[in-house]
Amino acid sequence: MRSLIDKLYKENNLDKDKMLELLNNMNDKHKEYLTEKAHETRMKIYGNRVFMRGLIEFTSYCKRNCVYCGIRAGNKKAERYRLSLDEILNCCETGHRLGYRTFVLQGGEDEFYRDEKIVEIVKTIKEKYPENAITLSIGEKSYEAYEKYYEAGADRYLLRHETASKSLYEKLHPNASFENRRECLWNLKKIGYQVGAGFMVGLPGQKNENFVEDLMFLKELEPHMVGIGPFIPHKDTALAHELPGTVETTTTLLSIIRLLLPKVLLPATTALGSIDPLGREKGLKAGANVVMPNLSPTNVREKYSLYDGKICTGDEAAECRKCIEGRIIKAGFSLDMSRGDNVNWSRKLY
Numbered sequence: 001m002r003s004l005i006d007k008l009y010k011e012n013n014l015d016k017d018k019m020l021e022l023l024n025n026m027n028d029k030h031k032e033y034l035t036e037k038a039h040e041t042r043m044k045i046y047g048n049r050v051f052m053r054g055l056i057e058f059t060s061y062c063k064r065n066c067v068y069c070g071i072r073a074g075n076k077k078a079e080r081y082r083l084s085l086d087e088i089l090n091c092c093e094t095g096h097r098l099g100y101r102t103f104v105l106q107g108g109e110d111e112f113y114r115d116e117k118i119v120e121i122v123k124t125i126k127e128k129y130p131e132n133a134i135t136l137s138i139g140e141k142s143y144e145a146y147e148k149y150y151e152a153g154a155d156r157y158l159l160r161h162e163t164a165s166k167s168l169y170e171k172l173h174p175n176a177s178f179e180n181r182r183e184c185l186w187n188l189k190k191i192g193y194q195v196g197a198g199f200m201v202g203l204p205g206q207k208n209e210n211f212v213e214d215l216m217f218l219k220e221l222e223p224h225m226v227g228i229g230p231f232i233p234h235k236d237t238a239l240a241h242e243l244p245g246t247v248e249t250t251t252t253l254l255s256i257i258r259l260l261l262p263k264v265l266l267p268a269t270t271a272l273g274s275i276d277p278l279g280r281e282k283g284l285k286a287g288a289n290v291v292m293p294n295l296s297p298t299n300v301r302e303k304y305s306l307y308d309g310k311i312c313t314g315d316e317a318a319e320c321r322k323c324i325e326g327r328i329i330k331a332g333f334s335l336d337m338s339r340g341d342n343v344n345w346s347r348k349l350y
């Protein structure tokens with residue numbers, strides 16, 4: 001097992017069978033060694049810095065029906081809201097004042113925001129805050145739409161592949177196409193975005209074989225960012241009574257991803273912090289190097305309810321900023337408020 005971890009550390013790759021062997025035989029001792037190697041790799045490339053991104057959840061309307069998600073279209077109990085351009089700009093102003101140099105605009109797939117509207121939002125933010133990076137996370141769109149957003153100034157795009165297992169994907173995403181979601185990721189890369197893929201950990205029925213598929217897909221796509229977090233049940237979904245993913249499996253996978261893609265930007269996600277009070281710290285120690293505190297107005301936070309027990313829904317942006325800073329430092333890392341681009345990326349000029 002140690003030799004498998006060494007191989008992964010040195011070659012940044014493992015074949016399918018060896019990857020499965022590694023996952024199937026993970027125990028405390030191997031995990032300790034894996035964590036050490038992942039930490040060493042992150043220190044070599046990004047040092048002990050942790051990049052901060054300000055997250056703005058701007059719409060809880062969604063036309064999709066992802067079975068696990070609290071804001072799925074079919075959830076009649078979900079409270080819906082949309083932020084206006086002015087409200088989004090207010091979040092940006094607060095964020096900029098607090099030192100954030102990346103804004104992440106995330107939302108359900110909400111057709112109220114037509115492509116022109118997204119372009120207007122991106123352009124307006126870019127004009128006001130030219131030094132800031134803008135990340136979009138608004139789901140599956142056409143190649144042309146992605147291109148328009150990029151030309152308007154969007155730098156990054158988060159679109160988790162959710163799971164690389166076709167059968168599991170199809171069970172969890174009614175009326176959606178496994179192939180299209182993956183195609184979107186390739187399109188985003190081609191256009192020139194820094195692209196974030198990623199998956200949930202601990203979905204009902206998910207096995208180590210499925211994680212191997214996720215890891216192989218990530219290695220093939222080579223995204224600049226990878227967002228992974230535990231699946232957490234939401235009370236108003238069909239998965240309400242399923243078990244959540246664990247911190248242990250999530251941190252193991254974080255470490256493997258750090259070794260597979262040494263330069264990747266890897267967040268310690270809010271979901272990880274929601275299943276364990278020290279989840280994000282554990283993520284950082286396992287190789288993660290990004291956190292995404294919330295900049296959304298406090299009166300809408302509870303309504304962006306993807307899963308139960310989401311942390312930080314009551315805190316003002318400034319409190320979140322202070323809290324996370326304290327946690328990062330206490331865990332032995334340092335805060336990096338710069339844009340924090342992937343070391344392999346620069347903007348394509350048209």
Ligand code: SAH
Nearest residue numbers: 068069107108109139160230231232306307
């Ligand atoms: N509409 C955008 C953003 C989706 S929400 C898109 O399609 O990409 C952001 C992420 O939250 C999703 O990609 C999913 O991985 C995660 N998520 C949704 N419901 C969840 C749950 N119940 N538990 C954990 N993560 C969840």
